Amino acid sequence: MLTLLAAVPAFAQNPDSPDVPPPEALADLLENDQAREQLIEHLRRQAADPTLAGTEATEGPGEMSLPRELAELTSGIVSDIGGEVRNLFDVVVGLFTADTDTSAIDFGAIVTAAINLGLVIVATFALFLILRSLTRPLFARLSRWSQQSNGMTPVLRLVLCVVLAALADVLVVALAYVGGNLIATFAIGESGELSTRASLFLNAFLIIELIKAALRMLFSSRYEGLRLLPISAAEASYWNRWLARLVGLVGYGLMVVVPLASAYLAPTLAQGIGALIMFAAFIYAVAVVLRNRTRIRDNLNAMAARSDLTATRVSLQLFARTWHLFALAYFLVVLVLTLTRPADALPFVLFATLKTLGAVIVGMLLSSLLTQTIGRRIRLSDDLRRKLPQLEPRLNSYVPNALRVIRFLILITVIMLVLDAWGAFDLAAWYASEAGRGLVGTLVSVAMILLLAIGVWLALASLIEHKLNPETGKGEPDARAKTLLSLFRNALAIALITMTAMIVLAEIGINIGPLIAGAGVLGLAIGFGAQKLVQDIITGIFIQVENAMNTGDVVSVGGITGTAERLSIRSVGIRDLNGTYHIVPFSSVDTVSNFMRGFGYHVGEYGIAYRESIDEAIVALREAFDELAADEEHKMNIVAPLEVAGVVALADSSVNIRVRIKTTPGTQWGVGRAYNRLVKLHFDAKGIEIPFPHTTLYFGVGKEAEAPPANVRLMQQNFDIDGRPGGQPRSGESSRMSQDDPRAKSDPPPRGDYDEERD
Secondary structure, three states, rough: OOHHHHHHHHHHOOOOOOOOOHHHHHHHHHHHHHHHHHHHHHHHHHHHHOOHHHHHHOOOOOOOOOEEEEEEHHHHHHHHHHHHHHHHHHHHHHHHHOOOOOOOOOOOHHHHHHHHHHHHHHHHHHHHHHHHHHHHHHHHHHHHHHOOOOOOHHHHHHHHHHHHHHHHHHHHHHHHHHHHHHHHHOOOOOOOOOOOOHHHHHHHHHHHHHHHHHHHHHHOOOOOOHOOOOOOOHHHHHHHHHHHHHHHHHHHHHHHHHHHHHHHHHHHHHHHHHHHHHHHHHHHHHHHHHHHHHHHHHHHHHHHHHHOOHHHHHHHHHHHHHHHHHHHHHHHHHHHHHHHOOHHHHHHEEEHHHHHHHHHHHHHHHHHHHHOOOOOOOOHHHHHHHHHOOOHHHHHHHHHHHHHHHHHHHHHHHHHHHHHOOOOOHHHHHOOOOOHHHHHHHHHHHHHHHHHHHHHHHHHHHHHHHHOOOOOOOOOOHHHHHHHHHHHHHHHHHHHHHHHHHHHHOOOOOHHHHHHHHHHHHHHHHHOOOOOHHHHHHHHHHHOOOOOOOOOEEEEEOOOEEEEEOOOOOOEEEEEOOEEEEEEEHHOOOOOEEEEOOOOEEEEEEEEEOOOOOOHHHHHHHHHEEEOOOOOOOOOHHHOOOOOEEEEEOOOOOOOEEEEEEEEOOOHHHHHHHHHHHHHHHHHHHOOOOOOOOOOOOOOOOOOOOOOOOOOOOOOOOOOOOOOOOOOOOOOOOOOOOOOHHHOOOOOOOOOHOOOOOO
């Protein structure tokens, strides 16, 4: 069309040119009302600006600048709309001023045609309503089954019931269409012939009622279980009623009224009626959108608040603020396309709208299906939870993130399908291109790599946890196994993340060769600059291989004694008796003293006074051990009989006897404390003195065995600790201790070193 318009000036200047269109093409151009109007407008613009002809002659179709193309497109659209408005005004004025030529109009034929068409319309709609009433029990039963059944996922039940209801609805429309055709053919008008007007109505009825059936699938105001959109019954009823009116007005108006007016009245009048219908529908739609602007915004904000996906929540919040702008733009585009392209505008808008709704609804259903199937908390069996206690929390932490990624991909796909439906993006051509196929292939490859890496991690981490779990495998693992398996799990995580990142980078087209080379150079530089760190790591590896210590052991490392709480590849964390946490790098460790290997010993040295019997003290020590071995709290920690080493020292004021108790590792300190308590009680019961430091005074002896006078006077009177004679008690205190308490036994009378010799 544009080529013909551009060739008209050249044809006028040089009709013998071989590049000009043939006469039959010009005849076809002039027979088309729209093309004729465009040609007239084009010639008027050239007459107003003669330079346009020369410019257009010098510019080829592919050489026109983008601003010029936009300017001409905008000018053409405005001109077309202005022409339609003028035609509409002329038609309306002609109707009221009786300027229209009515001499050629056969009003009798119009009345007859209107009656026959009215009978077809009434019969078709009556048959349609009867069939709809017969299918209502089926719809009600499907709705109840969708809401109350527990056989499958709710989304799958909803989709299945909606599909069955849609098939029944389509069947009703088809039967009404066939019935209307039979009535129009054999009962109304000339028998055996289907009139053009009846055919127009029935075709419009089929298309429009199918569109309304699709709207009933979305809203379904009467049946809660057959509604695809998650809105209330009142909202569904309102929007279903409003959209049905709008579809009926535009559909029946453009597909029935306008063709009949063109056939029975005048083409210009029909064109004006079509424009009037579109303007009325546009004004009606704009009024409804503006009236519901706040209500829809609040509903969308409520949906955004319930969403757990950040991208969805932000998108809904933005859409809540601007949804009315999109709606107004949609209706404006429909109006402009219908006025400028009346031949193919309505089918294009219809199919684009249906594709948009289909993409959005399918995306919402897929998202809901994923939420109801894998979005809920995963629960494993009791036996599997017992064997792998960390598998269920790990899966429940991975699945929501995967669900967010899938929802984001669904959103991108829906946007691309919507843009493709309206011609803003050619999805098929993009996918057929090398860039499209490459991007899709890369995304699929990356997804498979990530899934494989996650599967490997889950399998190996679960195997390690199975080995560490005392309820499975071979029972409680030893400390060395716990430490090595924990370190292996951490190393596995680091290695798996590194390898996955490298493979993903290589898959998306990034050359990882320089990265690997750079990492090697960086590692070499770090090795020279961080020799201490390398020494820490190497020493830590040998300490772990030699099983020098494990988590939970009581060790002495680097001059610090305590419990090893954390072991890494380069350091050990020790908690001492005071609760202080120390981190000791392995490079500073020369000796590891481990108190938790195989067994432990409580080594005790107990001093008795020189005047006490050693054998009696040993008997008391054995009795204290027997009592300890019979105690329920400590008997399971003692693994051997008491070892009595005997007298190990004749000290200044005591005779020291050493004993040793063999215990399970880590319990020697508790056993020792309990044994010390029992030793004290048994010594007190037998009157065996655990001495404090004594001082002996020696005055010396001459060669002739004479002793110099000492001038020492011993007082028989005792003094208490406060210096009071006779050990008198304080006021209000008891003056004597219980005679039954062995700890109350009085000290023996003092004896000199040589008393036995004098006796």
